[in-house]
Amino acid sequence: MFRNQYDTDVTTWSPAGRLFQVEYAMEAVKQGSAAIGLRSKSHVVLACVNKSNSELSSHQKKIFKADDHIGVAIAGLTADGRVLSRYMRSECINYSYSYESPLPVGRLVVQLADKAQVCTQRSWKRPYGVGLLVAGLDESGAHLYYNCPSGNYFEYQAFAIGSRSQAAKTYLERKFESFSTSSRENLLKDALFAIRETLQGERLTSSICTVAVLGVGEAFQILDQKTVQALIDAFEIAGEEAPAAEGDAPDQSAAGSGPTTDQGPPAEPDVAPMET
Amino acid sequence: MVKEQANWSPYDNNGGTVVAIAGADYCVIASDTRMSTGYSILTRDYSKICKLADKSVMASSGFQADVRALQKVLAARHLTYQHQHNKQMSCPAMAQLLSNTLYYKRFFPYYAFNVLGGLDNEGKGCVYTYDAVGSYERVGYSSQGSGATLITPFLDNQLKSPSPLLLPAKDAVTPLSETEAIDLVKTCFASATERDIYTGDRLEVVILNANGLRREYMELRKD
Numbered sequence: 109m110f111r112n113q114y115d116t117d118v119t120t121w122s123p124a125g126r127l128f129q130v131e132y133a134m135e136a137v138k139q140g141s142a143a144i145g146l147r148s149k150s151h152v153v154l155a156c157v158n159k160s161n162s163e164l165s166s167h168q169k170k171i172f173k174a175d176d177h178i179g180v181a182i183a184g185l186t187a188d189g190r191v192l193s194r195y196m197r198s199e200c201i202n203y204s205y206s207y208e209s210p211l212p213v214g215r216l217v218v219q220l221a222d223k224a225q226v227c228t229q230r231s232w233k234r235p236y237g238v239g240l241l242v243a244g245l246d247e248s249g250a251h252l253y254y255n256c257p258s259g260n261y262f263e264y265q266a267f268a269i270g271s272r273s274q275a276a277k278t279y280l281e282r283k284f285e286s287f288s289t290s291s292r293e294n295l296l297k298d299a300l301f302a303i304r305e306t307l308q309g310e311r312l313t314s315s316i317c318t319v320a321v322l323g324v325g326e327a328f329q330i331l332d333q334k335t336v337q338a339l340i341d342a343f344e345i346a347g348e349e350a351p352a353a354e355g356d357a358p359d360q361s362a363a364g365s366g367p368t369t370d371q372g373p374p375a376e377p378d379v380a381p382m383e384t
Numbered sequence: 385m386v387k388e389q390a391n392w393s394p395y396d397n398n399g400g401t402v403v404a405i406a407g408a409d410y411c412v413i414a415s416d417t418r419m420s421t422g423y424s425i426l427t428r429d430y431s432k433i434c435k436l437a438d439k440s441v442m443a444s445s446g447f448q449a450d451v452r453a454l455q456k457v458l459a460a461r462h463l464t465y466q467h468q469h470n471k472q473m474s475c476p477a478m479a480q481l482l483s484n485t486l487y488y489k490r491f492f493p494y495y496a497f498n499v500l501g502g503l504d505n506e507g508k509g510c511v512y513t514y515d516a517v518g519s520y521e522r523v524g525y526s527s528q529g530s531g532a533t534l535i536t537p538f539l540d541n542q543l544k545s546p547s548p549l550l551l552p553a554k555d556a557v558t559p560l561s562e563t564e565a566i567d568l569v570k571t572c573f574a575s576a577t578e579r580d581i582y583t584g585d586r587l588e589v590v591i592l593n594a595n596g597l598r599r600e601y602m603e604l605r606k607d
Contacts, residue, residue, distance in 0.1 A: 173467070197467050201460045 213244025225259030399582030445529030486518030
């Protein structure tokens with residue numbers, strides 16, 4: 109993609125019928141660090157790569173709980189993601205307040221998509237620069253959606269977004285047919301393998317990834333570092349060894365994430381500054 | 385010319401009594417389960433006690449529709465707090481939140497007479513007592529509702545510390561053991577039920593301590 113005379117405003121069409129600002133926003137998602145999601149009939153797993161800029165700083169938080177039955181992983185401009193997850197939380201709380209029942213995840217993604225669309229049709233706004241993998245549970249089972257800056261959304265069995273996500277997608281494409289009936293443990297295993305694919309040879313440890321799980325009878329929770337490391341150790345050992353026990357009840361705290369204090373890499377000319 | 389009076393009131397009083405007692409490492413919160421309107425009973429089985437957080441339990445008498453609305457608002461605000469702070473609200477924090485929420489509707493108040501019980505940041509029992517518009521105070525024990533006038537003097541006699549000026553300084557929380565406090569509460573309600581027509585049917589007691597939350601029930605006179 110190169111600069112052209114139709115890409116300054118989101119409200120300017122190109123002669124080929126494209127909105128370049130929206131497409132650039134989708135580029136921003138591709139620059140963010142990887143996030144993947146996969147689901148079975150009863151569980152959804154979200155995992156993401158969490159690299160901090162330096163040893164001195166904390167990781168950015170990329171997985172958020174919206175409600176007991178909905179969680180979201182983001183890639184791209186994490187600040188935009190934080191704002192959208194706050195919106196999701198607020199919508200969940202307001203719906204529960206009015207209807208005394210959980211907000212159906214299908215409705216939430218439509219609301220998110222409509223919110224994103226507004227930013228593609230106002231001259232004084234810009235599209236959100238973040239892709240959202242929304243994991244949710246409703247009466248018909250587990251769901252995984254991908255919400256785009258363009259305002260589109262799609263449901264997936266498994267998906268990966270962010271940098272080097274193609275490697276993860278290739279892995280998921282090979283295995284996705286078995287996910288529907290996968291057990292929770294195998295789903296976690298596949299998620300970790302998919303994340304490992306995006307690391308391109310770098311060693312997978314719990315300090316550079318975050319994993320969250322949601323399922324029937326299990327509220328959305330981000331697994332703590334110890335549990336994740338135990339899973340990695342259990343699965344990386346060659347063979348069909350049974351996964352180690354989950355350890356202590358994994359708590360709510362986001363594994364290793366603190367307030368977003370990192371500075372972000374120095375901005376290259378055409379690339380908006382964001383997390384690695 | 386006499387000023388025109390309203391022929392309709394947005395409020396109703398559903399009666400009932402609530403009590404809370406703070407101990408050294410526990411808190412007892414109790415209420416009867418009768419809901420009435422006028423001289424009629426609506427139900428004998430309605431809980432006026434609501435768990436707001438791990439260590440905060442609120443009991444409210446008054447207009448139960450307003451009480452329910454208040455409980456929902458506080459529950460929603462607590463969810464937001466948990467999302468932002470990654471932990472449960474402490475009882476003193478909840479106490480302030482309840483006060484602010486009540487004052488927010490200063491000019492169309494929640495007709496709710498609340499008592500908030502729980503464990504403070506040090507694990508000691510705490511009780512906060514409120515009026516309808518949010519004025520509150522931390523105390524060692526409190527009673528609100530239709531039977532409060534019968535129960536409060538009795539609790540004063542049993543639990544009130546002699547004087548804040550005395551040395552050594554006496555804690556507001558009672559030196560009673562948990563079982564003694566529960567027994568005292570049961571006695572209070574048995575007595576109030578005798579003379580207050582709006583109190584009776586069944587007593588619900590919630591006990592909060594380091595081990596968590598537990599509930600006890602006791603039958604009361606149904607007349």
